[in-house]
């Protein structure tokens with residue numbers, strides 16, 4: 001998708017905020033525990049390689065991504081740190097991953113045997129680094145029984161083309177005030193890993209929520225994602241133990257301002273009809289940018305003043321009711337702070353009935369990412 005550098009709509013990423021969030025997390029870790037920054041989905045919309053660089057400067061020693069292409073993007077950008085692909089890759093790509101020193105998540109034994117067939121044929125320069133995923137209650141991917149896990153480890157240890165580099169699980173309720181299910185997952189994790197006589201170099205269970213609220217569970221790596229971007233993993237359910245600084249703002253400008261007469265309508269479907277004459281501004285952003293149609297009726301800040309979004313949000317533009325006549329070029333803040341007013345990603349997510357994760361990574365590549373500090 002083309003990047004819209006000729007319109008005033010921009011995602012502004014505050015590198016200093018990222019740096020402080022990540023550095024604070026690193027300093028809270030026990031000695032010997034590393035932080036791998038999770039930069040999947042284009043760094044949760046913030047820009048993968050730019051976030052990776054800040055994270056590295058702040059003390060991250062590795063990265064996690066969701067898919068192989070995201071790992072290759074980091075390698076192509078020159079990052080030599082360990083990179084773990086958290087999703088299940090294609091076994092046919094095992095030789096590529098081995099050659100690029102990209103670690104694979106493995107969720108079942110059949111994957112290993114398929115990968116070995118490809119590795120035996122391609123003879124990569126190094127073994128494939130394998131992290132075994134354990135399903136302790138997330139219900140997504142991973143080994144579920146001691147027997148299948150033991151068999152996989154035994155097989156791994158016999159293969160010269162594989163190296164047992166890591167083992168991990170993922171908690172589904174670490175961000176909840178109720179830790180009942182979390183404790184069950186911890187118990188299952190202990191039962192599964194307790195069945196092994198040998199543990200690999202990297203043993204990890206912590207996402208942001210676990211490392212914020214259950215730090216005693218951290219082992220020797222945390223997979224740190226959303227909190228690094230300055231967002232509370234729980235939304236508002238649990239208070240963060242230290243201040244997180246949101247790194248992302250979304251700004252634009254009024255590109256057109258007009259007075260609309262009583263009885264006239266605004267937007268597709270004529271869903272909003274003006275009852276008495278009002279000033280209306282047009283902002284060049286729409287659902288093709290990831291600014292969702294569901295945000296009709298929400299507000300943006302125009303010159304620091306909350307202004308309601310009126311009428312349906314279009315693919316590329318939206319309209320707002322202005323308190324008074326403003327000049328074309330007046331600043332519009334869709335996410336972020338202007339003066340005393342702030343619109344957080346959480347506010348946007350709440351209005352949409354979703355989570356801030358979805359809003360942040362939903363901003364499309366048509367919006368340029370601009371980096372400050």
Ligand SMILES: Cc1ncc(COP(=O)(O)O)c(C=O)c1O
Nearest residue numbers: 038086170207208223224225226
């Ligand atoms: C396996 C795994 N680990 C870590 C993370 C990072 O989670 P968070 O962004 O909540 O820190 C994710 C994100 O979805 C994940 O899927």
